[in-house]
Amino acid sequence: MSRLFGSVRARAALGATGVVAVALVVTGLAVLLVLRSNLTGQTDLRAQVAAQDVASQVALDVPYDKLDLPDSDENPVQVVAEHGRLRAASDDLDAVTGTETTAVRPEGSADSDSGHDDGDHGDGGDDGDPSRGKVSHDDARFSSGTATVDGDTADYRFAAVEVTNGSDGTLVVYAGAPLTTEQSAVSQVRSVMLIVLPALLLVVGGVTWLVTRRALRPVEGIRQEMAAITASEDLARRVPEPGSHDEVARLARTTNETLTALEKSVDRQRRFVADASHELRSPIASLRTQLEVGAAHPELLDVDGAVADTVRLQQLAADLLLLARLDAGERPAAARIDLGELVREEVSRRGPGRVPVTVRAPGGLEVAGSRGQLARVIGNLLDNAQRHARAEVEVSAQARAGRLVVEVANDGPGVPPAQRERIFERFVRLDDARTRDEGGAGLGLAIARDVAQRHGGTLTVRDGAVFALDLPAARAREWSGTDTP
Structure with missing residues (x-):
């Protein structure tokens, strides 16, 4: 089991499934919240319309027992005066919560029985004054509660609308709208999500597993081939390269x-x-x-x-x-060296040889590196030149565009173009050099090129018998370090 879940395929599938699960849960919660908010807003609107309709009748001083109240199942209504006195309520309303009062039966009084004198609706005096009743259309308040109608209890949203009339002054009309539609819709959406979400996660996990498996199949081939190479120690084998460009x-x-x-x-x-x-x-x-x-x-x-x-x-x-x-990667020391002086020292140290050596190496040509290693390079080049020269060897040092170049030339037969790179390989000696007892082991030029490269330079041969050592000039700052031979 640990091996299965430790694989890249399993981790990728679990990771993708987890990310999708979090995204779906967050999205689902957001959808449910938005749906609930929209449906609740629609319910509030229905409750507010019902409350304002009743409030309009109260503002016109319609007797409380004559109010045209909506169906109790759809919009249970309470008309509440100051101090929580219930003036009117839906006939089938058995119980209510979430409003100003839990009373469902109006208080008995003369006013409540008759409302107002019949003359209240006549056309004389102050009865026609429009300031007698006023409905607040803008300041409806909303609350949640329950209502029991004909023995059935359900959740409701109540809208409270203030109204004034000529008998009780300020009253509050409470009208409710059932949340049944909202609760049913939210429940259905939630049930669908609970069914679809696991199925979708299984699909995502399975697809991710298959895609990852197919994508990593070449990796498994590479691993198997590398294991076979390790077991056989056959470095000539190669791993398969897929045709893709990934x-x-x-x-x-x-x-x-x-x-x-x-x-x-x-x-x-x-x-x-x-x-x-x-x-x-x-x-x-x-x-x-x-x-x-x-x-x-x-x-x-x-x-x-x-x-x-x-x-x-x-x-x-x-x-x-x-x-x-x-070969071990030893870095050269960072000493400051006068290359012209080093050339002259190496030539003079050898004394008179089989052929004379002409030197043109001015001072002031400074490089940074190992004095011992650079001396070995110049010495190897001089040995090679004297070994192959007929009558003369020339050594020069000069500056060229921020680089220092040491050239060692001889008047010998030179190196054939086809051999100009091969002579820098280790233990390589051309046929004519093998006929000489002093031909060496074929390591001098190989060492010289390796040292040159580790000093940031190059060593090449041109024109047959001219060896050119190209090195970067020392920067205008102090160098320090221990010289390495």
């Missing part, structure tokens, strides 16, 4: 791109380990052979060869260590 399709494409990058990384690591083992095996085997010969025949020990093999091992171990640190 988020799931983008997820599948991104997953395949990640698998491609991971496959390349694993292959690169495997080649790295294999090439490193191969490169280490040769000097170790040579050194072991020389030491074994020296142990058996000391006079035959080649000390210079042993030292050369040891130096080669030391350099290879240092290169491998630097590559491992670069």
Whole structure:
């Protein structure tokens, strides 16, 4: 059960159902309130019309026992004088609540029996004065209550209209209108909602479940394929990509791109380990052979060869260590370095070599980074140039549009266009370089490019034998940090 409700489909269905349920409940309550308000307003209007009709008769001094009262079932009426004295009421009214008085039988008096003298309706004296009776048409008051007519009790809305006449002064006419229609309509709407709401929620939940299931079906395919890849460790496999252009399709494409990058990384690591083992095996085997010969025949020990093999091992171990640190994402230090001065130092440190080196590197060309790593880059470029030059190597440093460029050129045969990117791969050496004993392990240019990229620069080869190191110039602020070799 927990697994079922822990799925995305179940959560989406429950969430959609919950949202729709809240919306429907709020909407239903609003509909019921509006319906009740409208029907109550109509009931109030009917009660007010009935009350004003009776009040008009009272204002004309119609005797109370002669009032033309509406049907008690539809509009029960009370005519109440001051101090709650009941002057007239519907004949069939047995009980009433919600008005000024609960009395249903008028008080016995001469006035109530006869109303007024017959002359009250004549045409003389003050009887025709229109100020004798007045009905308030604008200030009806409304209240809720009950009325029992012929033994049947029901809920009513009562309208209270004030009226004045010549005998009692100010009176209040109460007329009621039944709420039966309003209650019946509201009850029917409520019953329909209670039936429709659960059915609608089931439909919403089911549709959401099916739609979500169909939408997430490719995700399940991706998950199964990733599980199979994990179990088989076969990084050449790829997850299925749906033909849609939605988020799931983008997820599948991104997953395949990640698998491609991971496959390349694993292959690169495997080649790295294999090439490193191969490169280490040769000097170790040579050194072991020389030491074994020296142990058996000391006079035959080649000390210079042993030292050369040891130096080669030391350099290879240092290169491998630097590559491992670069692959681990080590950030270069933020020291301020004079690039021209660094170039001149690296050239002078080598002393006279097989071919002369011409330097054109003015001062003031400052970069930010690791002095040791940048020195390694320049040194590797110089080693490569001297190894392939025929008679001369030229090194220059200059500023170009906010960038600093170091170019190392030699007059050798150059790099074929098809090999200009391949030479920056690890353990790659062109055929002519393999014929030289001092050809190296093929890590120098790979290290140089990695260091350049981590300093925000580039390292490229052009015109056959010109290597260009492009670095961003240091900003006009102080840099601090510990240099990393």
